[in-house]
Amino acid sequence: MMILSGSIAFGGVLPAWMYHAQVPPPLHKFDPSIFGITWVDLVFPFFLFSMGAAIPLSLKKYIEHKSGFRIVAWIAAKRFLLLTFFALFTEHMRAWVISDAPGAKEHLLSLFAFVLLFFQFYDNKNEKYKTVFLVAKIFAFLTALFLLWQLPFWSGKGFDFYKSDIIIMLLGNMAFFGTLIYYFTANKPYLRIGVLAFIMAVFLAAKEPGEGWAKEVFNFSHIGRFNFDWVYKFYFLKYLFIIIPGTIAGDWMLEEIKNKELVVDNLPAGQAGLELEKKQLNPQVENMLAFIAVALVCVNLYGLFTRMLLLNLVFTMLFCALSIYFTRMTDKNNLFRKLVAAGSFLLLLGLFFEAYEGGIRKDGSTYSYYFVTSGLAFFTLLCFGVMAKRKYFSSISKYFSLNGKNPMIAYVAGNLLLLPLLSLTALKPFWDSMNQNAFMGFSKGIVFTGIVSLITIFFVKRKWFWKT
Numbered sequence: 220m221m222i223l224s225g226s227i228a229f230g231g232v233l234p235a236w237m238y239h240a241q242v243p244p245p246l247h248k249f250d251p252s253i254f255g256i257t258w259v260d261l262v263f264p265f266f267l268f269s270m271g272a273a274i275p276l277s278l279k280k281y282i283e284h285k286s287g288f289r290i291v292a293w294i295a296a297k298r299f300l301l302l303t304f305f306a307l308f309t310e311h312m313r314a315w316v317i318s319d320a321p322g323a324k325e326h327l328l329s330l331f332a333f334v335l336l337f338f339q340f341y342d343n344k345n346e347k348y349k350t351v352f353l354v355a356k357i358f359a360f361l362t363a364l365f366l367l368w369q370l371p372f373w374s375g376k377g378f379d380f381y382k383s384d385i386i387i388m389l390l391g392n393m394a395f396f397g398t399l400i401y402y403f404t405a406n407k408p409y410l411r412i413g414v415l416a417f418i419m420a421v422f423l424a425a426k427e428p429g430e431g432w433a434k435e436v437f438n439f440s441h442i443g444r445f446n447f448d449w450v451y452k453f454y455f456l457k458y459l460f461i462i463i464p465g466t467i468a469g470d471w472m473l474e475e476i477k478n479k480e481l482v483v484d485n486l487p488a489g490q491a492g493l494e495l496e497k498k499q500l501n502p503q504v505e506n507m508l509a510f511i512a513v514a515l516v517c518v519n520l521y522g523l524f525t526r527m528l529l530l531n532l533v534f535t536m537l538f539c540a541l542s543i544y545f546t547r548m549t550d551k552n553n554l555f556r557k558l559v560a561a562g563s564f565l566l567l568l569g570l571f572f573e574a575y576e577g578g579i580r581k582d583g584s585t586y587s588y589y590f591v592t593s594g595l596a597f598f599t600l601l602c603f604g605v606m607a608k609r610k611y612f613s614s615i616s617k618y619f620s621l622n623g624k625n626p627m628i629a630y631v632a633g634n635l636l637l638l639p640l641l642s643l644t645a646l647k648p649f650w651d652s653m654n655q656n657a658f659m660g661f662s663k664g665i666v667f668t669g670i671v672s673l674i675t676i677f678f679v680k681r682k683w684f685w686k687t
Contacts, residue, residue, distance in 0.1 A: 221266065222633055224259040226667035228653065228660025236524055241582050247283050254578030255524040256588065261516070263386065263581075264461045264592035265599065267393060269623070272467020272600070275473050295398035301340070301687040302391030303450055306383040307362055308332065309631050311372055314639060316382075319374055328370070328637035333635040335359045340627060340685035342479075380449040387630075392455045394687075397462040408470060411463055418456055419586075425453075436626050460589035461596070464565060468558065468600060475554045500555055502608075504545050508555060509605035511542045512598035515566065519595060523579055532570050539563035542598075558601040566594025621676045627685040629675040637670055 227233060231245030236257045242249055281291055312332035314321035338359035343352040367378045404411035424433035439446035500508070515538050522531025543563060546556040569590030573579050579587040603619075606612035622629055641647045652665035678684070 220258070220262045222629065222671050223664045223668040224262060226633065227664030230654060232264065232419070232657050232660040233653060234657075239581060240524060241580060249582065251580070251583065254580050255526060256520065256579055256581060256591075257524055258520055260581040260588075261520075261592060261595065264458075264589070265596050266386075267390070267458055267461040268465040268468070268593060268596035268600075270390065270393060271397060271462040272469035272472065274293075274397055274466050275469035276396065277407075278401060278405070279473060282402070288402065291398065291402045295395045298398070298687045299391045299395035301586045302387055302394060303383075304360075304363075304669075305336075305340075305627070305687075306385075306387035306391065307380070308367065309336070309635065310372070310382060310384045311367060313634050314642070316372055317370055319644070323643060326642045328366070329635045329639040332363070332366070334633065335363050336631065336635070336685070337683070339363070340687065342684045342686040344682075367512075383449070388450065389455055389458060392451060393458055393462050396456060396459060400459070400463070401466050403465060408467055411466065415460055415463060418459060421453065422457065426635065437463075457584060457589070458587070461593050464561065464593040465596070465623050467561065468597060469555050471554055474552070478552070500546065500549050500553065505555065505605045505608070508542055508545060509602045511538050512562075512602040514538055515562075515598050516595050517589065519566070519570075523573075523591075526578075528570075529572060535566060535570060539567060555601055555604065558597045558604075562594045562601070564594070564596030565590045565597065569594055621679050622672055624682055625675050625679050627687075628683075629671060632674045633667065636674065637667065 224238070227237060229238075229244070229247055233244065237259070238244060238247065238257065239259050240255045240257050241251060241253050243253065278291065278294075280286075281294075309332070310316065312329055314329045315327040317325045317417070336359075337624055338352070341352065341356075343349065370378075372378055373382065400411060400414055404414070421433045421437055425437035426429060427434075437453045440446060440452065499505075514685040515535060518534050519531060522528065522534070539559075539562075542559045546553065546559050549556050569579070569592075570589045572590060573589040574586070575587060576585040579585055579591060581588055602669040603616055607616040638647075641650050650663070655661045
């Protein structure tokens with residue numbers, strides 16, 4: 220969806236709800252006076268929520284084996300540094316950044332950058348070639364640094380730390396702080412949620428006119444002459460309001476896996492099946508919950524974008540009440556019941572916060588935005604959970620999961636592989652000509668996204684994973 224939103228036609232052939240709410244057509248200039256959200260504004264918070272949910276799953280073996288803080292801190296720091304490099308390198312190596320009028324040389328450099336990224340982030344599992352890939356990794360990083368040093372960039376201004384892919388930079392910060400917070404609160408979810416209250420306090424205190432230590436913490440961006448606000452700002456920590464709820468979902472998913480394994484390991488097959496069935500909802504009820512989840516996303520996107528706020532609140536409360544009613548009789552540890560409870564709480568909290576800071580908005584993001592999108596993420600996770608259990612929808616779920624296994628490739632394949640190939644093969648003019656009308660403009664995004672998706676799946680099928 221992130222790729223789709225960036226590859227559809229721009230300039231006015233598609234309606235405003237096909238873009239970020241604050242960057243409407245035809246000029247697509249940022250307008251902070253516009254409130255509301257579109258489906259495009261859900262993509263980044265859902266990405267963050269997914270990262271948060273993955274943290275418990277990726278750290279479980281280190282916590283269970285009591286590996287200690289040093290190993291977890293190293294994992295967090297390494298991921299942060301690699302994502303920082305990824306954000307800088309991928310932004311600079313786009314052909315139109317290398318030169319204002321990119322030609323064959325610039326597009327070939329973009330393709331070369333994609334090859335370098337492969338060797339930098341390829342997760343080699345074959346011990347036989349361990350040394351070969353280690354040497355290739357070192358060479359790829361050194362070559363990348365040389366390119367960043369030598370190429371002109373930004374109309375001859377050269378490499379700039381302040382020009383990076385902000386989405387990846389934010390993800391790097393969230394991976395670092397989210398991992399550390401989770402490590403210290405792995406078995407203390409209420410304490411983890413409590414961290415958010417202190418972060419909110421700093422944000423609110425920093426807005427006040429007077430001086431204070433909270434404002435100094437918020438504005439801390441340099442040590443002596445060394446400025447590091449290009450890589451870290453306290454302001455980035457606002458997205459922990461999405462990451463931390465995601466870690467709660469990850470905890471529940473991990474608990475669900477453990478409970479199933481415990482039942483299967485300790486009971487005969489037939490009895491285990493009956494025991495697991497008792498803890499599950501009726502399939503018809505699960506289908507209804509999935510429908511409600513989709514309805515909640517659609518209703519809130521429409522209601523908040525059109526500013527039909529009271530009607531949106533009424534319908535949201537009705538759908539949340541129905542979902543809670545349908546799950547009331549199941550086991551209290553049922554995953555869907557917990558997802559419904561958390562999703563309802565956060566979604567309604569976000570709607571009650573809606574008027575604060577002028578209204579819900581992605582940029583600059585508001586508390587309503589964090590809570591609403593987190594709540595919708597819980598319901599969307601529930602929907603995918605139901606889809607994965609249904610034969611007629613499991614193929615869709617599987618298709619998405621194949622892309623999700625290699626997100627770094629999916630993220631750069633468009634800018635560093637597909638677009639350069641279109642330019643080098645003289646297909647770019649045909650591609651640009653698809654901006655004529657709404658149907659063609661949307662089809663342009665579908666085709667582009669589909670090709671990037673197939674490239675990603677091609678890598679996945681061969682187990683060519685990029686990891687940090």
